[in-house]
Amino acid sequence: MSKEVLLKIEDLKVNINNNEILKGLNLEIKPGEIHALMGVNGAGKSTLVKTLAAHYDCEVTGGKVTFKNKDLLEMDVSTRANEGIFMSFQSPVEVPGVNNSYFLRTAMNAKRAYEGKEELDAMQFLKLVKEETNKFDIDRKLLQRDLNDGFSGGEKKRNELVQLLMLNPDLIMLDEIDSGLDVDAIKIVANVINSMLDGKKSILMITHYDRLLELIKPDFVHILSDGKIAKTGDYSLALELDEKGFEALGINNANS
Ligand code: ADP
Ligand code: MG
Secondary structure (H helix, E strand, O other), X not given: OOOOOOEEEEEEEEEEOOEEEEEEEEXXXXXXXXXXXXOOOOOOHHHHHHHHOOOOOEEEEEEEEEEXXXXXXXXXXXXXXXXXXXXXXXXXOOEEEEEHHHHHHHHHHXXXXXXXXXXXXXXXXXXXXXXXXXXXXXXXXXXXXXXOOOOOHHHHHHHHHHHHHHHOOOEEEEEOOOOOOOHHHHHHHHHHHHHHOOOOOEEEEEOOOHHHHHHOOOOEEEEEEOOEEEEEEOHHHHHHHHHHOOHHHOOOOOOO
């Protein structure tokens, strides 16, 4: 029996600053699947996940995207989050003046309200955050500060993990969450992600590094080139890429 589809992207075309970056991209993700997206710098990897998260940089000019059989492109950014889409940014934005803990509780409660659940008060929220962060040895001090304000690169990525754990999404999109992290921090990322995998949650992760893929084994590896998925394989494609490079696989630097 074939499984239902969580995310279906058909012939997606996206402009950034009036330049066509995605030129008819197709991709299908089923519940429980782990997809890795690779490609040279500037290929449009971030553009794809930003488009799915409704980032204002990305102008959709064609195509169709369905999430849980609903029209994703019709949904505003908060509806997408409430429906279970999560994106960890390549460079998380600093928001001085917005307390991190307050921000996260507000986001959680918005999602809970959408799901018809009761709101969490400050005590209940703290208890949950403690339970989750304790499992992974994640420092909670960051919660007392303003959102990403003055956080180091590694701290920003850890904070994304706390959000991920608390928001418990169905589609987890990770844009180079491993970049700038040391080996131990990458292990924490992998532990968090792997602990969340329940056969239903799906992952779309962008990475250049083998290490993360060793720890979170993808079912599919896609190479994005010239605005489309140029090649799809299994984990061995990532290994081949690491060994031979993009050019040897016939992937050119189309966007440079
Ligand atoms: P990748 O993540 O694969 O490295 P991106 O999706 O970030 O690539 O970028 C794709 C292309 O879009 C690049 O040529 C990049 O310079 C361009 N681009 C991305 N964001 C912007 C922006 N805000 N303004 C102008 N060009 C952009
Ligand atoms: Mg990128």
